[in-house]
Amino acid sequence: MATKTQTVDAKAQFTNLSKDEILRYSRHLIMPEVGMEGQLKLKNAKVLLIGTGGLGAPLGLYLAAAGVGKLGLVDFDVVDSTNLQRQVTFGAQDVGKPKTLAAKNRLSSLNSDIEIETFETKLESGNALELFKDFDIVVDGTDNFPTRYLVNDACILLGKPNVYGSIFRFEGQVTVFGAPDGPCYRCLYPEPPPPGLVPSCAEGGVLGVLPGIVGSLQTNEALKLALGIGEPLIGRLLLFDALTTEFDEMKIKRNPDCPVCGEHPTITEYVDYVEFCTR
Secondary structure (H helix, E strand, O other): OOOHHHOOOOOOOOOOOOHHHHHHOHHHHOOOOOHHHHHHHHHHOEEEEEOOOOOHHHHHHHHHHHOOOEEEEEOOOEOOHHHHHOOOOOOHHHOOOEHHHHHHHHHHHHOOOOEEEEEOOOOOOOOHHHHHOOOOEEEEOOOOHHHHHHHHHHHHHHOOOEEEEEEEEOEEEEEEEOOOOOOOHHHHOOOOOOOOOOOOHHHHOEOOOHHHHHHHHHHHHHHHHHHOOOOOOEOEEEEEEOOOOEEEEEEOOOOOOOOOOOOOOOOOOOOOOOOOOOO
16 A cells, blocks of 8 residues: 555645536545545646656546646647657647647646646756646656656655656556655666667657557556555556567666665756757
């Protein structure tokens, strides 16, 4: 079960649900693990999505549908026709539009009761604090190493959980970094690989349904953290292979010598890896 330290500490701004919300979330309310108290936790939760593309699509749709009260969307890209193969938030009519705008329109139509704040900007060391400070949970839906390391470091320095996911071709990974006494991304990968060594999805491809599977798993972790239930993937890296439809799990331990979350951290400021191409 989730410990008290794993539960998002959201001071209740909302103390009740409307009649329409009671009807809308009735399948949650009849579950003992959620109920009225849990649904109010979701209504008071604030989740920041870094990236609104492949992973961000199922994340945004299911978090909005579940009634997470405030969603933040961070992206600086525009919808391209090549996105439509997997980024199911968008339609052909959205090509050329900013992704944050198109995503907000779609999510607002799905659930008009939630607050959606958009940040049409690239996540950088200079704006990470401002973007992260008002949110309880950060979800990493990015596809490049510089942003992954920046998300990780910012979450550690600010004390926020980081629901991590990645995809490539037929394989996906999900875990939760940044929990008290849990590992962080740098415990697993202390430094980025040399530029060009690991191909991106744009270079290597990705099965269209894979981000839907992995992003849904990330959503599950974010909801568990917001509700304070279950066993989050803390110290456990979940691996999925779409070709064999097999899951595997790898244990991750917090590294006491980790440069950002270790006993004697050497990284105490946000780092931009400018030598990488971020798209």
